[in-house]
Amino acid sequence: MADDASRMPEIDAEAGRLSALLQAIGDAAPNLIYAKDLERRMIYVNPATVQAIGRPVEQIIGHCESEWSSDGDEAREIAAMDARVMASGGQEIVDEVFTSATGQQRVFRTAKTAMRDASGAVIGLVGVSTDVTSLRRSEEALRANEERMLFGLDAARMAAWEFDLRDGSSRRSQNAMALFGLPPEGTSDLYGLVHPDDVDRLKAAQAQAVAGGAPYDVEFRLKHPDGRMLWVAVRGQLQRDETGRPINLAGVLMDITARKHAELAAERSAAEFEALAENVSQLAWMAEPDGTVTWFNRRWYDYTGLPSGLDRDARVAAAVHPEDRERVIAHWSTSFGTGVRWEDTFRLKRADGEYRWFLSRAEPIHDARGKIVRWFGTNTDVTEQIETAEALARSEAQFRAISEAIPGMLFVSSPTAGNLHVNETFCSFTGRAREELLGDKWVDALHPDDQARAREIWAGALKAETIYMAEYRFRRADGTFRWHLVRALPMRDEAGRVTQWVGACIDIHERHMAEQELQRRVDEAIVERERALFQLHEAQKLETIGQLTGGVAHDFNNLLTPIVGSLDLLRRRLEDERSVRLIDGALASAERARTLIQRLLAFARRQTLQPRAVDPAHLVQGMRELIQRSLGPRIDFVAEVESDLPAALVDPNQLELALLNLSVNARDAMPHGGRLGWHVTQEQVAADEHPDLAPGNYIRIAVSDTGIGMDADTLARAVEPFFSTKAAGQGTGLGLSMVHGLAGQSGGAFRLESAPGQGTRATLWLPIALEKTTGTVVEPEARTAPRRARLLLVDDDEEVRFTTAESLIELGYDVVSAASAQEALETIGAGMKPDLLVTDHLMPDMTGAQLAMELRQRLPRLPVLMVTGYAQLGPEELGDFDVLPKPYRHAELALRVAELLAEEPVLQRSLS
Structure with a gap:
């Protein structure tokens, strides 16, 4: 001690x-040095630490981090790390961010070590911190630079690489894997991905680069692991040590697939262009922007026989015709000097000395900035076209001379541009200048009433490409109008296309004016009726119903015909009163069945329009029950008919259908019920009182309802074909147009009046019939025909054929029967010469109309009686044939036969 x-x-x-x-x-250390006790209170700080904290030392010594730190999050992170070190009794090195009291933020790399006493117990910690802020910023800048470099490499589809020649190791940028399938590190087998045909060339380039004999720059194909074949380019630089020994090879690996493909495509395109240009039929050439020709294809030299060494001026002087040369050179300079598309026609000299016409064209080729970089041109031989055009011009001149010499009115028209030429006679007759008759202006020289029809017929001829023929009134120079027959023939080219119409206008005024006005009106009515029927038949539903109804009516009429005929024959032969009464009853029932069939055919529009005298009161009375059933219980029906009305001239079946259509339309306009009225009167129409009616007496039928009515736009279009306000499937839009057409064809008029919420009134005017209404045919006393006549009877129905033959034989005629048209032709061929042909219409193989026309070729004056249960014969089928609808009575058959044989009538008609 x-x-x-x-x-x-x-x-x-x-x-x-x-x-x-x-x-x-x-005190001298630049590092932060400090010590803490177990409660994390500072027990020692050096000056550097005090400066970094930015507070007085007395605020630091004896205080923990929460008291002297200016950032709570940083204080908590320091406390957690201190507690972790003292708990472990070891050491921990970490980068920590610390913000001083003045707000300056620094990054410190700190080593914290547990502090122990002599017994080894942890009594605190010692920390040593080094400011690494600049280092961290340098590292971050380096990473940013590396990221920018990698981004640039990615954008350029490039990867950086380095090959250490000392150990053979390879390093590549991170994007090498995505771009080329090469890992960033390692010595993977690059040659395994290189195209076999390119391996030797790549190795040779590498060897030359290492030897220092050549720069490392090579292109090759590389197969990506995902299966794509890439074109890549390697650019590298050799690095040496201080002794000059090669130690490293570094550079970039670039994806040049797109460029390579473009180059290959350009090479193919150039090869294809050269092959095309050398083999086209034209003389092809290329020129510089200033027009200096730099290339001709093989056909140019073959045609001209000129050597390739001549300059442009020499070529022009040697090849272009002397008469064209100066003009071509001037045009050439202007076109190529301004950049305007070149086009000209001139003569070129062939190797044998002959000159031929060529159409020369050149288009400028521009770069991406729009600058002309070259011209490409062709010369096409057009000698035949020019010679043909010259011949055509001569021919046209001759035609014009001939047309001017002919006294008639001649014209030439184009399918698209109207009149191209009219002769002087045309001009002098109409008193118009030639320009006023070209194009479509010639229509202005027609009568105003003929102009619309002229345009329509001309449009039809253009569409059908057929002979154009029509009759019009041309206005003469003195203001009068004369009728002309206009006829034009279509002229066609080699392909069969119509190029023009050549026609003449022939004066037929005297002949036309000699025709009766009534016949003209009848012809117009027939045309209008046929047009209306055509439009009506376009409705698919109505066509289907019509076909079904027509077929049923045909078969039913064929069944009724032998029944009616047999009853007629029995009635004539039986004398007891009871039998006659029974037969009369059966005939009356058959007559009602025939009327029903006629109404079915009228509803289906399968009847030929046959106007006759009709008693309005009788017709209205006959339809009353049908109308009441059609309207239903919620609509009141009232029919008012003026007494002692004269007969109306109209087809009764069509009139019944018109009234039925008007009533059904009125019913649909009154969904919640209402009132329908028919009002039939006689009306005297004065001059100019009605625009569509000539002065005179008419039967006026007004159909009015209390329905929803129509607005002005709907009312204006109501009579248009196929216009309907009903929902899809509830109407064809043909009802009102049919009524309108019937009125016009019958010589009357039709008018609609309506307003929303005020109902609708439809008024129909019909002309008064000159003759009185007729009743049923009364059977005359039995008698023989005044003279013998031989009749050929043709019908494929055996029962109809038998009863008809019996009726004709009883009348005293000789009858030869045939079961088909073919059998009838064979009978005629065997020598029979009939006085009259009685034939059914619908038969297998050949219709009755076809049979009649065939027999008319052999016997031109043969009378024909067409018998049919399905009377839908057009004018082209009827001709001058008489038609007898099935079923028919004995008296009707006798009367028709007698009239056709020009006998004195053997039957009498009277009212029943």
């Missing part, structure tokens, strides 16, 4: 020196 006591001053002195040394080291 004495020794220890004697040594204490020495120990204290040593401790003092150590303490002073530590204090000096701490």
Whole structure:
């Protein structure tokens, strides 16, 4: 103990020196040095630490981090790390961010070590921190630079690489894997991905680069692991050590697939262009922007026979016709000087000395900035076209001379531009200048009433490409109008296309004016009726119903015909009153069945329009029950008919259908019920009182309802074909147009009046019939025909054929029957010459109309009676044939046969 006591001053002195040394080291050290107790209170800080904290030392010593730190999050992170070090009793090195009291933020790399006493117990910690802020910023800048470099490499589809020649190791940028399938590190087998055809060339380039004999710059194909074949380019630089020994090869690996493909495509395109240009039929050439020709294809030299060494001026002088040369050179200079598309026609000299016409064209080729970089041109041989055009011009001149010499009105029209030429006679007759008759202006020289029809017929001829023929009134120079027959023939080219119409206008005024006005009106009515029927038949539903109804009616009429015929024959032969009464009852029922079939055919629009005298009161009375059933219980129906009305001239079946259509339309306009009225009167129409009616007496039928009515736009279009306000599937839009057409065809008029919420009134005017209405045919006394006549009877129905033959035989005629058209033709061929042909219409293989026309070729004056249960015969089928609808009575058959044989009537007609 004495020794220890004697040594204490020495120990204290040593401790003092150590303490002073530590204090000096701490004061001089640039690092932060500090010590903490177990409660994390500072027990020592060097000046650098005080400066970094930015607070007085008295605010630091004896205080923990939460008291002197200016950032709570940083204080908590320091406390957690301190507790972790003291708990472990070891050491921990970490980068920590510390913000001073003045707001300056620094990054310190700190080593914290647990501090122990002599017994080894942890009594605190010692920390030493080094400011690494600049280092961290340098590292971050380096990373940013590396990221920017990698981004640039990615954008350029490039990867950086380095190959250490000393150990053979390879390093590549991170994007090498994505771009080329090469890992960033390692010595993977690059050659395994290189195209076999390119391996030797790549190795040779590498060897030359290492040897220093050539720069490392090579292109090759590389197969990416995902299966793509890439074109890549390697650019590298050799690095040497201080002794000059090669130690490293570094550079970039670039994806040049797109460029390579473009180059290959350009090479193919150039090869294809050259092949095309050398083999086209034209003389092709290319020129510089100023027009200096730099290339001709093989056909140019073959055609001209000129050597390739001549300059442009020499070529022009040698090839272009002397008469064209100056003009071509001037045009050439202007076109190529202004950059305007070149086009000209001139003569070029062939190798044998002959000159031929060529159409020369050139288009400028621009770069991306729009600057002309070259011209590409062709010369096309157009000698035949020019010679043909010249011949055509001569022909046209001759035609014009001939047309001017002919006294008639001649014209030439184009399918698209109207009249191209009219002769002088045309001009002098109309009193118009030639320009006023070209194009479509010639229509202005027509009567105003003919102009719309002229345009329509001309449009039809253009569409059908057929002969154009029509009759119009042309206005003469003195203001009068004369009728002309206009006829034009279509002229076609080699392909069969119509190029023009050549026609003449022939004066037919005297002939046309000689025709009766009534016949003209009838013709117009027929045309209008056929047009209306055509439009009506476009409705698919109505067509289907019509076909079904027509077929049923045909078969039903064929069944009724032998029944009616047999009953007629029996009635004529039986005399007891009871039998006659029974047969009369059966005939009356058959007559009602025939009327029903006629109404079905009228509803289906399968009847030929046959206007006759019709009693309006009788027709209205006959339809009353049908209308009441069609309207339903919620609509009141009232029919008012003026007494002692004269007969109307109209097709009764079509009139019934018109009234039914108007009533059904009225019913649909009254969904919640209402009132429908028919009002039939006679009306005297004065001159100019009604724009569509000539002065005179008419039967006026007004159909009015209390329905929802129509607005002005709907009312204006109501009679248009296929216009309907009903929902899809509830109407065809043909009802009102049919009524309108019936009125016009019958010589009357039709008018609609309506307003929303005020109902609708439809008024139909019909002309008065000159003759009175007729009743049923009354069977005359049985008698033989005044003279013998031979009749050919043709019908494929055996029962109809039998009863008809019996009726004709009883009348005293000789009858030869045939079951088909073919059998009838064979009978005629065998020598039979009939006085009259009685034939059914619908038969297998050949219709009755076709049979009649065939027999008319052999027997031109043969009368024909067409018998049909399905009367849908157009004018082109009817011709002058008489038609007898099935079923028919014995008296009707006798009367028709007698009239066709020009006999004195053997039957009498009277009202039943």
